[in-house]
Amino acid sequence: MKAPRFPELKPLGLEDREIVTAALRRHPAEICELTFANLFIWREVESPKFTFINGNLCVLCTPPAEPAYFLQPVGEEKISETLGVCLTIAPRLSRVSGAFARQHCGSFRCEPDRSNFDYVYEAAELISLQGKKYDGKRNHIRRFEKAHAFAYRRLTAADCAGCQELLDEWLAVKAANSNSVAGSWKPVIQEACAHLDRINLTGGVIETGGRVVAFSIGGRLNPDTAVIHIEIVHPGYDGLSQLINREFIRHEWADCRFINREQDCGIPGLRRAKMSYCPHHLVEKYNVMKTP
Numbered sequence: 001m002k003a004p005r006f007p008e009l010k011p012l013g014l015e016d017r018e019i020v021t022a023a024l025r026r027h028p029a030e031i032c033e034l035t036f037a038n039l040f041i042w043r044e045v046e047s048p049k050f051t052f053i054n055g056n057l058c059v060l061c062t063p064p065a066e067p068a069y070f071l072q073p074v075g076e077e078k079i080s081e082t083l084g085v086c087l088t089i090a091p092r093l094s095r096v097s098g099a100f101a102r103q104h105c106g107s108f109r110c111e112p113d114r115s116n117f118d119y120v121y122e123a124a125e126l127i128s129l130q131g132k133k134y135d136g137k138r139n140h141i142r143r144f145e146k147a148h149a150f151a152y153r154r155l156t157a158a159d160c161a162g163c164q165e166l167l168d169e170w171l172a173v174k175a176a177n178s179n180s181v182a183g184s185w186k187p188v189i190q191e192a193c194a195h196l197d198r199i200n201l202t203g204g205v206i207e208t209g210g211r212v213v214a215f216s217i218g219g220r221l222n223p224d225t226a227v228i229h230i231e232i233v234h235p236g237y238d239g240l241s242q243l244i245n246r247e248f249i250r251h252e253w254a255d256c257r258f259i260n261r262e263q264d265c266g267i268p269g270l271r272r273a274k275m276s277y278c279p280h281h282l283v284e285k286y287n288v289m290k291t292p
Helices: 014-026 036-041 079-089 098-104 123-128 132-147 157-176 181-194 240-252 268-275
Strands: 049-053 056-061 093-097 109-112 118-122 151-154 202-208 211-222 225-233 258-260 281-283 285-289
Touching (some): 014 056, 049 079, 056 079, 079 093, 093 098, 118 123, 123 240, 151 240, 181 211, 181 225, 211 240, 225 240
Parallel strands (some): 225 258
Antiparallel strands (some): 049 056, 109 285, 118 281
């Protein structure tokens, strides 16, 4: 497959995996959006297209509920010029890491986007949950373990039906609570389950009483970091969210130093939950626009 060159913008498809992955491998990212898997599973919602400008991978997203944006270019050649080209096509770049903004965006207007900051944790801490600050997490897990016989296993195609059943229940609860963000997750999770191995994702499930009650899906972001893209937990089990968080990392990502658990989307409850795990650091992100 030949890589598209600007001004061609190609809709992202499975056939583009090697081209996009190779660019990201040469220039590993720290923001959760910049993996092929993430771009691919969100394509029904974000409609990503990509091109190469000055040899840099540039991804244009056109979501339905916000203005179109480019992600930060992936590469090192003529970055300022590349940013200028991107801003002739879209009104902004978004989800731009603080490190990239400080290095390359001094001549542009940069605004922090707190709702999209990534939460990054030390994997060893999420596995051990040691110390007073995690007393509550350990207590929740113990209550679940005492009340339920359960099994953890790596997610396979055979689990997809059970994951879909759980997803439908989860979405019904979120809809009843007027959570508009959750509605976009159904096609995303269906894509992830359908293409798991082909887009280098790994999943894990918790089963109790003969049914899937929690599952999580993630992948490698960079050499020392895994990113957790999806975590769905049955709302009726105390301690289950803490358990799947720990078990998925313990079984699948113990070789990583860091775990990126993505952003909070400005949802107060989600922000509190992510902060309660005491992040090692947040990856700042910015919107970048032309200077008026």
